[in-house]
Amino acid sequence: MRAMSDPLTAEPVLPPAPGAEDYLAIDFVNSAIALPGGHFIDLLGTPATTNQWLTERGLAPADAGVQEMCATQLRSLREHLRALFAARVAGLPPLPAALSAVNDALTKAPTAALLQWDDTNGPYRAAPCPTNEILDRALATLAANAADLLTAPDADRLTSCGSTPCNRYLLRHGRRHWCSTxxxxxxRAARAYARRSHTTTN
Structure with missing residues (x-):
């Protein structure tokens, strides 16, 4: 998985958070990045960057022609998933609207792989995906991956990055609570500064 890039500069922002390699849903919720100095990067901020994000993850062809309405639906699902992740991390009940949005996305695409037949290679199974269903399939795939994570033992390791203002999620390894070096x-620098300030004032 590539490091996230600023869509305007193509400069790497942060490497994928721990767990994003295994769960596409973590990569998805982390596509909105809060950075120091009040900066914010949204990798789904425009139809073009949304199409690029989907293409890089095998969720849409490069020529899908994602429109703003599609990007808006993806951003909406992302916020609902972030709400569910936050509830799971905090041990709180989920917002009914977030749960409903994810379940709605789960029903958008057929799950059964149909029997197909290729003249050269014979029979195989694949789910149909007409162009007008690309968005529905992407939404369903992302929602299903989030549901898999939230119901798996790995959910106990789900946490938010412990470095302000970062808003990314990760799967904790040991005591590490940071999404990146x-x-x-x-x-660590903030803690050291706080210790020095405390010592100076006493």
């Missing part, structure tokens, strides 16, 4: 360094 950069965030870990920033958190």
């Amino acid at each position: 950069r965030c870990g360094d920033r958190a």
Whole structure:
């Protein structure tokens, strides 16, 4: 999986958070990135960047021609998933609207792979995906992956990055609560600064 890039500069922002390699849903909720200094990057901010994000993850062809309405639906699902992740991490009941949105997305695409027949290679199974169903299939795939994560043992390791202002989620390994080395360094520097300030004022 590639490091996230700023859509305007193509500069790498942060590497994928721990767990994003295994769960596309983590990569998806982390496609909106809060950075120091009040900066914010949305990898689904425009139809073009949304199409690129989907294409890089095998969820849409490069020429899918994603429209703003599609990007808006994906951003909406992302916010609902973020709400469910936050509820799971905090041990709180989920927002009914978020749960409903995910279940609605799960029903958008058929799950049964139909029997197909290729003149050269013979029979095989594949789910049909007409162009007008690309968005529905992407929404269903992302929602299903999030549901898999939230109901798996890995959900116990789901946490938010412990470095302000980062808003990314990750699967915790040991005591590590940071999504990247950069965030870990920033958190350690902030703690050291706070200790020095406390010592100076006493």
